[in-house]
Amino acid sequence: MPELNRLPATRIVSTALDGAVWPENRLVLRTAADELLIIPPVADVSSVTSHDPYAIVVEDASYAGVWLGADEAAAILRRHCEWRVTAQRPQFAQGAIAGIATKLWLEADRVLFVVPAPYAVEFEERIV
Amino acid sequence: MRVIVDQKPIPFAPGDSLLVAMLRAGEHPTEGGCLCLGGDCPNCLATVDGISYVRTCQVAAKPGMVVERHPADGYPLLPDDSRHRAEVHAHNHHCDVVVIGQGESGRAALAEAEAAGKQAIGLDVANGQEAIGIYSGPLVVARTAAGMLHIHAAEVVVATGAAEIQPVVPGSELAGLFTSRAAEQLTAAGLDLGRVVAVGTPPAGIECELASGDLLRFEGEGGRVTAVITQSADGSENRYPCQTAVVGLGLYPRDALTRMGHQLPVRAVGDATREADLPTCPGEGIICPCSGVSVADLERIWEQGFQEMELVKRATLAGTGTCQGGVCTPYLRSFLLAKGKTLQPAFTARPVNRQLTLGEIAAGAHHHPTARTALDGEHRRLGAKMERSGGWWRPWNYGDVWAEYWAVREAVSIMDVSTLGKMIVSGPDVLELLERLYPTKVSTIKNGRSRYVLLLDERGYVFDDGMICKDSDTQYTLTFTSGGSSHAEMWVRDWAESWGLDVRILLQTQRLGAINVTGPLANELLARAGLDNPPPYLGHIEATVAGVPCRIFRLSFTGELSYELHHPVEQSVTLWRGLLELGQELGIRPHGLETLLKLRLEKGHIIVGQDTDMDSTPRRLHHEWAIKLDKEFFIGRQAVLRTNKIPLDKQLVGLEMVGQPAGYAPLEGGVIWHQGNYAGIVTSATYSPALGKTVLLGWLYLQNGELPTEVEIEGKTARRVEVPFYDKEASRARA
Ligand code: FES
Numbered sequence: 001m002p003e004l005n006r007l008p009a010t011r012i013v014s015t016a017l018d019g020a021v022w023p024e025n026r027l028v029l030r031t032a033a034d035e036l037l038i039i040p041p042v043a044d045v046s047s048v049t050s051h052d053p054y055a056i057v058v059e060d061a062s063y064a065g066v067w068l069g070a071d072e073a074a075a076i077l078r079r080h081c082e083w084r085v086t087a088q089r090p091q092f093a094q095g096a097i098a099g100i101a102t103k104l105w106l107e108a109d110r111v112l113f114v115v116p117a118p119y120a121v122e123f124e125e126r127i128v
Numbered sequence: 129m130r131v132i133v134d135q136k137p138i139p140f141a142p143g144d145s146l147l148v149a150m151l152r153a154g155e156h157p158t159e160g161g162c163l164c165l166g167g168d169c170p171n172c173l174a175t176v177d178g179i180s181y182v183r184t185c186q187v188a189a190k191p192g193m194v195v196e197r198h199p200a201d202g203y204p205l206l207p208d209d210s211r212h213r214a215e216v217h218a219h220n221h222h223c224d225v226v227v228i229g230q231g232e233s234g235r236a237a238l239a240e241a242e243a244a245g246k247q248a249i250g251l252d253v254a255n256g257q258e259a260i261g262i263y264s265g266p267l268v269v270a271r272t273a274a275g276m277l278h279i280h281a282a283e284v285v286v287a288t289g290a291a292e293i294q295p296v297v298p299g300s301e302l303a304g305l306f307t308s309r310a311a312e313q314l315t316a317a318g319l320d321l322g323r324v325v326a327v328g329t330p331p332a333g334i335e336c337e338l339a340s341g342d343l344l345r346f347e348g349e350g351g352r353v354t355a356v357i358t359q360s361a362d363g364s365e366n367r368y369p370c371q372t373a374v375v376g377l378g379l380y381p382r383d384a385l386t387r388m389g390h391q392l393p394v395r396a397v398g399d400a401t402r403e404a405d406l407p408t409c410p411g412e413g414i415i416c417p418c419s420g421v422s423v424a425d426l427e428r429i430w431e432q433g434f435q436e437m438e439l440v441k442r443a444t445l446a447g448t449g450t451c452q453g454g455v456c457t458p459y460l461r462s463f464l465l466a467k468g469k470t471l472q473p474a475f476t477a478r479p480v481n482r483q484l485t486l487g488e489i490a491a492g493a494h495h496h497p498t499a500r501t502a503l504d505g506e507h508r509r510l511g512a513k514m515e516r517s518g519g520w521w522r523p524w525n526y527g528d529v530w531a532e533y534w535a536v537r538e539a540v541s542i543m544d545v546s547t548l549g550k551m552i553v554s555g556p557d558v559l560e561l562l563e564r565l566y567p568t569k570v571s572t573i574k575n576g577r578s579r580y581v582l583l584l585d586e587r588g589y590v591f592d593d594g595m596i597c598k599d600s601d602t603q604y605t606l607t608f609t610s611g612g613s614s615h616a617e618m619w620v621r622d623w624a625e626s627w628g629l630d631v632r633i634l635l636q637t638q639r640l641g642a643i644n645v646t647g648p649l650a651n652e653l654l655a656r657a658g659l660d661n662p663p664p665y666l667g668h669i670e671a672t673v674a675g676v677p678c679r680i681f682r683l684s685f686t687g688e689l690s691y692e693l694h695h696p697v698e699q700s701v702t703l704w705r706g707l708l709e710l711g712q713e714l715g716i717r718p719h720g721l722e723t724l725l726k727l728r729l730e731k732g733h734i735i736v737g738q739d740t741d742m743d744s745t746p747r748r749l750h751h752e753w754a755i756k757l758d759k760e761f762f763i764g765r766q767a768v769l770r771t772n773k774i775p776l777d778k779q780l781v782g783l784e785m786v787g788q789p790a791g792y793a794p795l796e797g798g799v800i801w802h803q804g805n806y807a808g809i810v811t812s813a814t815y816s817p818a819l820g821k822t823v824l825l826g827w828l829y830l831q832n833g834e835l836p837t838e839v840e841i842e843g844k845t846a847r848r849v850e851v852p853f854y855d856k857e858a859s860r861a862r863a
Contacts, residue, residue: 006698008698011634011639013554013632013633013634014632015630015632034632035634052632054554054555054556054602054603054630054631054632055554055632056552056554056603056632056634058552058634058636058639059696060636060639061639061696061697061698062636062638062639062697077220078219078220078221079217079218079219079220079492080220080492081220082220082267082278082280082492083280084222084280085222098494099493099494099495099496099497100494100497116499116638117502117638117697118499118500118501118520118638119497119499119500121500121504122497122498122500123497126494126497
């Protein structure tokens with residue numbers, strides 16, 4: 001199992017996320033109705049803040065992640081994921097994996113596993 | 129090819145189960161009892177390769193397998209700890225339909241599901257897939273050679289067929305008894321059963337004598353059956369000498385899994401839905417071989433009033449053993465029917481229906497993970513003893529707790545406090561939200577200032593504490609205890625949503641590291657780190673420290689001059705190492721939780737969860753000063769007003785031991801006595817080198833309306849004193 005590394009991101013909590021526009025080369029994970037993670041960080045968040053002056057915008061490295069090939073990811077999910085992962089690609093999903101809150105970004109040939117960085121070591125130990 | 133049975137090698141033929149191999153060699157896995165070869169009885173259990181309660185009829189014999197019989201008069205020994213066992217893995221499978229059993233009806237159900245375009249899977253014992261339980265979900269758990277299979281299916285079809293009724297008469301514990309199907313299997317495997325007498329429906333294809341009349345008993349010699357005794361209609365007995373007795377007493381549905389699936393999408397097909405044949409109500413004999421329940425026991429509990437299936441089960445434990453009612457259920461039903469009750473359904477079944485190893489039970493289960501701060505590696509590198517606290521791994525000490533203590537009191541020290549709950553709340557309604565949540569007047573906190581606050585629940589009990597820090601008119605930073613921050617987050621979010629307030633909330637505990645710089649030389653250290661103008665007491669500023677951008681909060685839990693440096697978590701190591709480097713000449717050393725607990729106790733600061741209880745009101749905690757009852761509303765206000773009218777019964781107080789040697793501290797949690805009566809408990813205790821005495825916090829009950837002034841703890845005298853114990857004027861923290 002490769003090591004998980006911190007994922008520098010921009011994290012935004014706002015009521016104006018729906019219409020926001022982000023650069024093509026960013027991964028945008030909508031983790032809640034009012035929250036998203038943009039990996040790697042972006043400098044310009046005006047498409048949110050212009051509509052929501054109270055938006056919380058922070059640089060965030062509190063998550064750690066690793067990309068795995070589709071087969072390796074599938075094997076881990078078979079072992080450690082009790083919920084049904086959608087077959088759609090690309091797709092974002094989140095839930096417990098090996099008992100740890102995990103976010104998944106699923107692409108056709110690879111999957112990004114993202115966990116809170118304080119649990120990264122235990123996650124690595126559990127899915128070995 | 130041989131297997132080892134009680135240290136004796138015995139040969140086996142290809143395709144033999146362990147049981148067939150043993151029978152072929154003239155051995156029986158237990159003392160006796162009617163064998164079914166179908167997994168439905170408790171009569172073939174043995175210890176196989178160190179694992180007890182294995183059904184030997186369900187295990188294929190392999191060369192070198194070691195079989196040990198269970199003791200006849202007790203339980204098998206627990207496995208030897210030194211024996212290495214591979215971890216049992218769980219595998220998850222998600223599908224629309226799972227069909228348990230792949231006989232004729234099971235195959236049909238599987239084909240039907242597949243034809244309907246559903247993702248379906250079939251399980252069968254014959255393929256080494258043994259379903260052992262159905263849980264909510266539904267989740268079907270099966271044991272396989274590759275580990276435990278957890279099948280999450282929208283629908284479960286049980287096609288497990290029917291089992292054969294076992295005989296319950298005197299002598300049914302003898303060896304040499306088989307059900308019809310078992311006899312047929314053994315004959316097909318080439319075993320010679322000798323002279324066979326059949327009772328009831330005879331086995332197919334086996335030459336045997338059919339016993340007429342009702343089965344009365346089996347007779348035997350040396351533990352083996354020698355004759356079948358029946359009774360004719362006229363009352364006369366018939367004796368049928370034999371070497372093997374075969375019983376065909378009828379069938380009952382193998383529906384334990386169905387009965388586990390109450391209120392779940394679980395249905396049975398085929399023989400698993402059949403009506404159970406009812407055997408004749410026995411006059412005597414063991415009805416439940418697993419729990420040793422006899423017909424006489426049933427008569428006794430019937431007289432005592434236990435006259436329903438579920439009550440009989442609870443009164444006798446029949447049906448709770450290794451076969452989960454497989455043998456006894458038909459007889460219990462016929463017993464109650466014969467007593468005049470209506471025919472009753474079988475008991476509710478509960479997982480698991482097979483004996484599992486601890487490894488099989490634990491497969492796929494995880495305990496709650498313990499978080500690590502970004503400085504975890506630094507602590508371990510410095511030789512810290514790590515402890516779990518509040519859901520985190522934290523340094524307990526770095527090897528010399530008293531050196532750490534004096535570094536704080538006389539020089540400077542740092543502590544990793546990244547675990548503190550930290551939240552931003554922003555929005556036009558933020559002040560409204562906080563005024564409703566907190567019992568303090570939030571509106572009086574100025575920009576750049578902080579205040580210590582309690583969080584009360586609706587009953588007016590304290591469930592967390594922390595700080596409110598005002599960032600701007602529309603944004604505040606809140607802090608919570610390390611262990612309480614998840615609950616506090618839920619609390620803030622739930623109320624904000626319930627009240628429909630326009631706020632945004634971000635718990636940033638894991639985004640921000642936090643290092644507490646504390647001690648009389650803290651200012652000197654920060655100056656060396658580039659901060660010449662630290663914030664005033666209870667103020668906060670943003671500045672760079674040792675090259676790391678920080679939000680600096682001045683507050684004190686240790687009783688000394690202290691600053692909390694909140695910073696981006698990815699720069700924790702840089703800041704930690706920088707401070708240690710810069711503080712070398714100042715005598716810096718890090719301190720752990722053990723030291724902090726002593727320091728804060730000297731100051732009389734409470735720890736919510738350790739010094740508080742489920743019913744700790746601000747008044748009982750002596751924290752009325754933190755509650756502003758002249759506010760119109762805050763959560764818990766009504767309850768505080770109400771409970772304040774009730775006479776005080778107990779209070780958290782400060783105590784010091786009288787005349788005890790240096791280093792002594794009573795056990796936390798110990799009892800406080802007053803004149804021989806229980807008077808309370810110790811919540812925190814430490815020896816204080818700075819004060820030269822032992823100080824404590826504890827709950828003390830009022831006696832005749834007064835708090836006792838002198839009490840006994842561990843047989844020694846303690847005196848009630850005012851807190852704080854150390855630096856009562858707080859001149860050091862505010863220096
Ligand atoms: S003989 Fe194995 S369970 Fe009956």
